[in-house]
Amino acid sequence: MTRRDGSRGRASVARLLVVVGAVVGCGGGPGVEAPASATVAPGSVEFIPAFYTAEQAERGRRVFGSVCSVCHGRNEFTGPIFEFTWVAEPVGHLFQHVSASMPQDAPGSLSLAEYAAVVAYMLELNGREPGARELPADVEALNTMRW
Numbered sequence: 029m030t031r032r033d034g035s036r037g038r039a040s041v042a043r044l045l046v047v048v049g050a051v052v053g054c055g056g057g058p059g060v061e062a063p064a065s066a067t068v069a070p071g072s073v074e075f076i077p078a079f080y081t082a083e084q085a086e087r088g089r090r091v092f093g094s095v096c097s098v099c100h101g102r103n104e105f106t107g108p109i110f111e112f113t114w115v116a117e118p119v120g121h122l123f124q125h126v127s128a129s130m131p132q133d134a135p136g137s138l139s140l141a142e143y144a145a146v147v148a149y150m151l152e153l154n155g156r157e158p159g160a161r162e163l164p165a166d167v168e169a170l171n172t173m174r175w
């Protein structure tokens with residue numbers, strides 16, 4: 029994973045700025061508004077736990093198997109690095125990244141429902157329990173959800 033990558037870089041910078049802002053503790057921070065906190069202003073959003081159905085995760089598993097696994101192993105989407113990068117963020121951030129940038133050779137080529145199914149599969153891979161409601165394919169709704 030060493031390719032030039034705008035969105036990954038931006039996400040990392042955003043996180044760094046959030047950390048810097050928190051450490052420095054000044055309201056305006058360094059004068060740069062991190063995109064992550066711009067979309068989800070702390071305090072303005074009540075986070076709810078993400079939900080998905082087992083059937084949706086199964087669809088996501090099939091999409092992953094036919095599309096994503098050409099380049100990715102399943103184990104890239106669990107474990108400490110994945111948790112630090114994505115699980116610490118609202119679920120919508122992963123959805124946004126994946127739906128805008130993946131598959132890398134054809135970004136945006138899947139339906140939003142397919143991207144949501146893949147994210148549901150990742151919730152399952154990370155031990156979240158399925159339920160009765162599908163994960164919505166809607167970034168605003170997903171940005172109110174935590175892992």
Ligand code: HEC
Nearest residue numbers: 029031033036095096098099113126129130131132133146
């Ligand atoms: C043609 C190869 C290719 C395919 C197919 C592909 N990816 Fe990727 N993906 C990459 C590369 C290369 C990177 C690292 C650079 C980047 O982030 O753009 C990446 C990065 C990612 C990341 C960020 C990883 C991180 O380090 O946090 C996620 C999440 C991701 N891909 C998910 C997916 C999903 C889900 C699919 C299937 C819908 C998919 N990718 C399909 C090549 C691919």
